[in-house]
Amino acid sequence: MTNVVLLRPDDTCDPTTRTARLIRCFxxxxxxQGDVFWLKENAELLGVLASTGNRLDRETLEPLRAFHAGSRDMLRDFPQYYRFILSICLDLEDLGLPALHGAALCDEVARAGLEGAELSDLQRAEARRLLRRRGMGPQVGDGALGQRLRDFVSRSATFAMPNRKAAYELTHIVYYLSDYGRCDxxxxxxxxxxxxxxxxxxxxDQDMDLLAEVCAALRLAGVQPSQSWENAVAACNRGYRIQPNISASLQDDYHEWLVTGWAADIAGRPMGARHLPDGALRFHACHNGQGALRPLAACLNDMGAQRSADWGHMRPHVLSYLGPESHAILLEAERSSPHFEQFFEGFARARS
Known part of the structure; x- marks a missing residue:
């Protein structure tokens, strides 16, 4: 598989460029700097940037040089955050900072057996992926862990029902197994x-955060996503309002902005908001309507024992129940995937 190109850095090395602006903001x-939410946001941003395979100049990375220099002390004092710390340090070195600490951090994590402290297979997989970036430990997909990951993603019935935790675990398993597009x-x-x-x-559900992650995972797996899905993701990213407002809540939509932009860029589509203002940025989505998922579920609930798992039989009943907006979204969803009838069979939960 060829390398995925994500969030391409600007051609100029000027620190006021878009990429430098993002790094400085986050x-x-x-x-x-250093609190767990700071770690999460910076790990996500740098993870996307590092996946380009490109390198940034040191001036662009300057806001994070102190963190890089102190990363071994940070790991000693906060080993519970080792995946964030390791991810940020490795990405900074892959992006252009001197490779002074990443291999040593990986060695410390491996010797301490921190992966063994994880209860979640997904977190173990992430830890494996991070260590493999410096050639340590097994591949993500090796052994019993790899088999459990593949068993999980293969149980498609799980994913015909709304379950956000399982959905995000699915997409991230694909990210880790593919090393974010670096391998099949x-x-x-x-x-x-x-x-x-x-x-x-x-x-x-018009959940653009999750839809973007699915589109990205499909492309990393070598599969062309639905054009309707990618159109919706790109439109969402273009519609963002990005404002410098230090007094506004930090519980904003930055993650959706990041992943919709990432998915759009993987698909070769232009990202929105090329110009980023100075100041403490806040990211605000412009969502309209509720989608069709809840009205569809309400229709099935109202039908009770009369509902069927046969989409061909249920289609006229469902469409007549929905309002205009939900009706249009459902029709577009039906056209968007060859697996819609199988999906509906699981989603309907009809009695045999």
């Missing part, structure tokens, strides 16, 4: 159906 303007994830055939079912739920 490093020093949104949150206090070698997914089982049923995993594509799981992604299709998750994408249908997200599209019906």
């Amino acid at each position: 490093a020093i303007e949104r949150r206090a 994830p070698d997914l089982p055939n049923e995993a594509e159906k799981s992604l299709q079912f998750t994408g249908l739920l997200a599209f019906l």
